[in-house]
Amino acid sequence: MPDLPGPPDLPGLPATPGQTVGPFFHDALPYERDHELVPPATPGAVRLHGVVRDGAGEPVPDALIEIRQADADGAVPEVEGSLVRDGGFTGWGRAATDPSGRYSFTTVEPGGAFFAVVVFARGLLDRLFTRAYLPGRDLDADPLLSRLAPGDRETLVAVREPDGSLRFDVHLQGDRETVFLSFPRGGAR
Amino acid sequence: MVSHEIATLHREGESSRTQPRLDFPPYRSSLLRHPTKVLQQVDPEDVELLAPVFGHSDVGPVEADLTIQGRGEPIGERLVVTGRVLDGEGRPVRHQLVEVWQANAAGRYVHKRDQHPAPLDPHFTGVGRCLTDGDGWYRFTTIKPGPYPWRNHHNAWRPAHIHFSLFGTAFTQRSITQMYFPGDPLLALDPIYQAITDPAARDRLVATYDHELTQHEWATGYRWDVVLTGSRSTPVEREDDHA
Numbered sequence: 386m387p388d389l390p391g392p393p394d395l396p397g398l399p400a401t402p403g404q405t406v407g408p409f410f411h412d413a414l415p416y417e418r419d420h421e422l423v424p425p426a427t428p429g430a431v432r433l434h435g436v437v438r439d440g441a442g443e444p445v446p447d448a449l450i451e452i453r454q455a456d457a458d459g460a461v462p463e464v465e466g467s468l469v470r471d472g473g474f475t476g477w478g479r480a481a482t483d484p485s486g487r488y489s490f491t492t493v494e495p496g497g498a499f500f501a502v503v504v505f506a507r508g509l510l511d512r513l514f515t516r517a518y519l520p521g522r523d524l525d526a527d528p529l530l531s532r533l534a535p536g537d538r539e540t541l542v543a544v545r546e547p548d549g550s551l552r553f554d555v556h557l558q559g560d561r562e563t564v565f566l567s568f569p570r571g572g573a574r
Numbered sequence: 575m576v577s578h579e580i581a582t583l584h585r586e587g588e589s590s591r592t593q594p595r596l597d598f599p600p601y602r603s604s605l606l607r608h609p610t611k612v613l614q615q616v617d618p619e620d621v622e623l624l625a626p627v628f629g630h631s632d633v634g635p636v637e638a639d640l641t642i643q644g645r646g647e648p649i650g651e652r653l654v655v656t657g658r659v660l661d662g663e664g665r666p667v668r669h670q671l672v673e674v675w676q677a678n679a680a681g682r683y684v685h686k687r688d689q690h691p692a693p694l695d696p697h698f699t700g701v702g703r704c705l706t707d708g709d710g711w712y713r714f715t716t717i718k719p720g721p722y723p724w725r726n727h728h729n730a731w732r733p734a735h736i737h738f739s740l741f742g743t744a745f746t747q748r749s750i751t752q753m754y755f756p757g758d759p760l761l762a763l764d765p766i767y768q769a770i771t772d773p774a775a776r777d778r779l780v781a782t783y784d785h786e787l788t789q790h791e792w793a794t795g796y797r798w799d800v801v802l803t804g805s806r807s808t809p810v811e812r813e814d815d816h817a
C-alpha cells in the first residue's frame with residue numbers, strides 16, 4: 386500500500402527526522418507527578434483520561450501522551466517547574482499508558498477550546514499531533530471541527546463521563562481512527 | 575528478506591521525504607499503529623505555538639553526565655555528544671529541555687522489559703537530561719551504547735543509538751528521535767532507520783566524529799545538530815536573552 390503523502394519539505398534548513406520512541410522510554414521520560422498538572426485535591430481539578438488503541442482495537446501499553454493547555458482563564462503559562470511540580474500551573478504534562486493502554490492526567494479545564502495533544506508509541510515512527518476538544522462548546526464555529534465529517538469530528542471531542550471526568554480515547558488506526566494534524570510551515574507562526 | 579522489503583519500498587517510494595514513513599511494513603510494529611487517514615492541516619493556535627518552559631529548577635547540571643550517576647565508573651567507551659538545537663531558519667532553540675536514554679555498552683537497557691541476555695552495568699542507568707544554553711547548545715557525557723537484538727525478524731539488531739527527546743519554541747516542534755554513530759554496518763539493515771526513504775534525511779540522524787571534541791586521555795567526541803520543524807517568524811524575546 387502506498388504511504389500517504391507527508392508534509393511538504395520546508396524552505397530553510399531541512400528538519401531532522403523523527404524516530405519511534407521505542408519500548409524502553411519508561412526509565413527516562415516518565416517522572417513523579419508527570420501527569421498531575423494540578424494536585425488531585427485542587428478545587429476544580431478534572432481528570433482527562435482514555436485508552437490508546439491500535440488498528441485491531443487492542444490497547445497500546447507502550448504509548449506516551451503529552452498535553453499542552455491554557456489555564457482556566459485561557460492564558461497559556463510560560464513558566465518553568467513542570468519536572469518538579471512544586472509550584473504553579475505550567476500547562477504541560479506527560480503520561481505513559483499502563484499495561485491496559487490507559488493514560489490519565491489531573492488538570493483543570495482550559496479556558497480555550499481544546500487540549501493540544503501529542504502521541505508517541507512503540508511502532509509509531511514519528512509523533513502525531515491531535516486535539517482533545519472540550520464537549521458542550523459551540524463546536525460548529527471551530528475552523529477545524531466545522532470542516533470534518535461527523536464521524537471524524539467525534540474523534541476529537543472528549544466525552545464527559547458520569548463522574549465529571551473527560552474521556553479522550555486515541556485510535557491510531559481503524560474505524561474510529563483519530564484525526565491527526567499537521568501544521569503549515571511545520572507549525573511556524 | 576526484510577532487507578529485500580526495504581529495498582523495494584525505497585525503489586517505489588518518494589525519495590525526498592524528510593520524515594519517516596509511518597506505514598513501513600518492514601518495521602512490523604508499525605502495521606497496526608500507523609494512521610491511514612490524511613493528516614488534517616490546521617493553523618496552530620496559541621496553545622500549540624507556545625512550548626512548555628523548563629529551567630534550572632527542573633534540571634540539575636549533573637544530569638548531563640551519565641557517567642557519574644553510580645558509585646563507580648560505567649564500563650565502555652566514554653564519549654562526549656554535543657551539538658545545537660535549531661529551528662528551520664537556523665535560529666538556536668535556547669534554554670530548552672533535551673532528554674536522552676540509551677542502552678549500556680553491552681546493548682542492555684535497565685528497563686524491566688529488556689530481555690537481552692547481556693549484562694547490566696550497576697554504574698549506568700543510561701538516562702540523562704540537560705537544558706540548551708543561550709546559543710542552543712546541548713552537551714552530554716556518556717558511554718557508547720552497544721547494538722542490541724530485537725524481535726522484528728530473524729537476527730534483527732538495532733544499530734547503536736541514543737534516543738533524544740526535544741522541545742522547540744513552539745509545541746508543534748515537539749520531537750523524539752534517535753542519534754546513530756557513523757560507519758555502523760547495522761544502519762543499512764535497520765527498518766526503523768530505513769523508514770526514512772530519503773538518504774540525505776537519514777544521514778541527518780548520524781553524528782559526526784569530531785576530533786576537536788575528543789578530550790586527551792579522557793573521551794572521544796561526537797557532534798550532532800538537530801533542526802526542528804518550522805519556526806516562529808517573529809521571535810518572542812525573553813528577558814534572559816539579554817542576560
Ligand SMILES: [Fe+2]
Nearest residue numbers: 407409735737
Ligand atoms: Fe533503543
